[in-house]
Amino acid sequence: MEMEPLYKPQGVEERWQRAWEDAGDFHADPDSGRESYVIAVPPPNVTGALHMGHALNGTLQDTLVRWHRMRGFNALWQPGYDHAGIATQAVVERELRKEGTSRLDIGREAFVERVWEWLREYGGVIMGQFRRLGCSLDYKRERFTMDDAYVRAVMRFFVHLYERGWMYRDNRIINWCKDCETSISDLEVEYLDVDDALTYARYPLEDGSGSITIATVRPATILADVAVAVHPSDERYAALVGKSVVVPVIGRVVPVIADERVEPEFGTGALKITPGHDPTDFEIGRDHGLPEPAVIGFDGRMTGELPDGYAGLTEDEAAERVVAWLKEHDQLEKRESYRHSVGHCERSGTRIQPLVSLQWWCDMKAMAAPAIEAIDSGRVRFHPAVHGRVASDWLKAIRPWNVSRQLWWGHQLPIWYCADGHVTCAETPPDACAECGSRELTRDPDVLDTWFSSALWPFATLGWPDDTPELRAFYPGDVNSTAREIIFLWVNRMLMSGIELLGDIPFHDVVIHSVIQDAQGRRMSKSAGNGIDPVELIDQHGADATRYGLLKMSSTQDVRFSTGHLEEGRRLANKLWNVSRLILQSADGAAPAFSAELPEEHWITARLDTAQAQAEAALAAYEFSHLTDVLYHVTFDDFCDWYAEAIKPQLYAKDARATGMALATLERLLKLLHPVMPHITEEIWSHLPARGTRLVVAPWPESHGGEDGIERWFEEIRTAAEVFRRAGVVTTLDGEQRRIFDAVVRPDRAKVDGDRRGEEIARLEGEIARAEKMLANERFVANAPADVVEAERAKLERYRRELDAISH
């Protein structure tokens, strides 16, 4: 096959993606007998498309997986999708609306069937996009959280928790989203600043001895007030505790109570208590045994016991009416504008309505304890480590998890009720009520929070709860690589479920990658329309360049997207391509054969040893940005600019030994680059004569153990080149150094602009003065470490030698 001067990734990449998969290179066999290395991909939403976060995380995981595969591990990168309850249901509901119908019209069974149809037609496109990126997922093992086997795992988990007594049903305050028509967990609430009005209302004391003024941003909830609370040590109100006040509009007589949770500094220091519509009030109400009336319904409209004219109003309309009433009765003290933080549904953006509702809850305190231990002891390490502390802190303050969702798409709760209200919890539909034997059973209509099933991902994908060969071979896994925003939602819950159900942590390292922002530093988002499509980047720059660029942007801190990094990857690919052409053109079908004889061959061997050690250290520490740096410079600066240039005479002369050595060296470079740039390296590898199998499954290179001191010896040539190129003067070099210098620098044909010898002398004199000054400082010589002082002396000597060489 011809190698053209310009490397074109289009075509090459798709060809190898197919070839690898067809050859089964990504498939992990549980019976391999080799040590396993396992990463489970964070399952993308089945309705989703590849975005920058997926592309970055995919590249990062693939780099790790490919490296370990080459190192001989039985590497499994587990693919799959999440059913994404709310998101998927919303998509299909939108379809139905377009058709002029609704889920309520067609009924639950038909709706769920529609979701499956929709998914068969439009869902699950990301795996195809991961293929475009070159991701070596074991595609044959694709799993879906709604697979029959996976559903069984979810049911088992729920029943397990129920039997442990950690899963219970309770009437508590929840976060209701009226657009999604379901409750959501605390973690799915996003707090945004909102401009509201703070209304100060006077509540007259029942005995007519005065009044208490409260402040509220939600006057409509006055209709559900059951108390007024003040801080126990607030002297202003001490005499009033125990008395009663009359709630405006409804005239209900309620007590004045004392509670620590009231902030005396805020507003008037008196807080109206509405347990039905506020989380804090709910807790205070429970502790004081207060009723929990509701006046706002699930549809966001006024409901319940209301004065005339309120039923059916929106909250805002009701608020207006309440304020008008207060004004009319001279109980409105004032209204002032007020900006505060308000919970919103992170999916729909709708303001959360706190409502009291009968729901299923999971108490995770017991499960959190061993997960905390795993993190704090360092058995599970986060990268960067700071996230481990945050994760552990969250677990230490863990709160009950509302796991039921009022949706149709998802895992329906394994809970049945008989007519008497007895609860039966079972993995499969029971014949009769566990308590009374009644055969008239109704299944709870709710489904589970999507994250409930995600919590089982590292082992439900391997066949748990069955004892499968996969589970035995691939659990526990090794690494979880994830976005920062789902550490609590997902990572912590996998840790808890893994330890609880399988007795061991699901992975020992958690990699938290950076967020790639747009060029202006804003978060990329669909709604803002500032997202960049990774598939377009792949089309434009090639998958290898895209991968390189993404890794370059993957430092621990968030980074602004810039095409410069992809361009760098593309240039690196093109450079590698061309140096390979140079070597292959001279090879004449000769086989790679390691036989370092010339000093530049010993040198490049040592350089590759060093670079490989640095690359391995970077990979082991999940420092991908550093990895790209090492690979770029060893390829450009060492391999291309110096080694290839130095041996050109041998290559042109078709020196068989030197060419074999060059092929062997190129082979090693390709291996080092493969985890980052799999396609081009595999393509070049395929042009190598007498290669073994495909590069993707070729063994990671061994270190050769270069000659001692060779790197420093070679460095003298590089310094001489710099001096020559600046000043046109050749400094002192030994014979072999001079030969290499001549081959690379070509002083015979070099043109140096003007006479810059004077400038170079001045530069060296400056350096010498600096070093002399430092060494003349007695306190430096006395206090600095001996090697630092010694290094300074060596530098001084070198500068003096160079100056001497230039001056004559």
Next chain:
RNA sequence: GGGCGGUUAGCUCAGCUGGGAGAGCGUCUGCCUUACACGCAGAGGGUCGCAGGUUCGAGCCCUGCACCGCCCACCA
């Protein structure tokens, strides 16, 4: 309100346990040298956010401040 991270060249970012400020892009200069002009060689460009402190020596350690960002939180 609490916590965490950031502030380094025009841009995007590196900078390990404190020991002469770096890379890529962009800019300027010179080269079509038989791998690559998507290339090669060179140059210019920085008070390392600000103010103190520790040290022979600080981008790095300590204290305070400013701005930017993220996370958590029950202030109505």
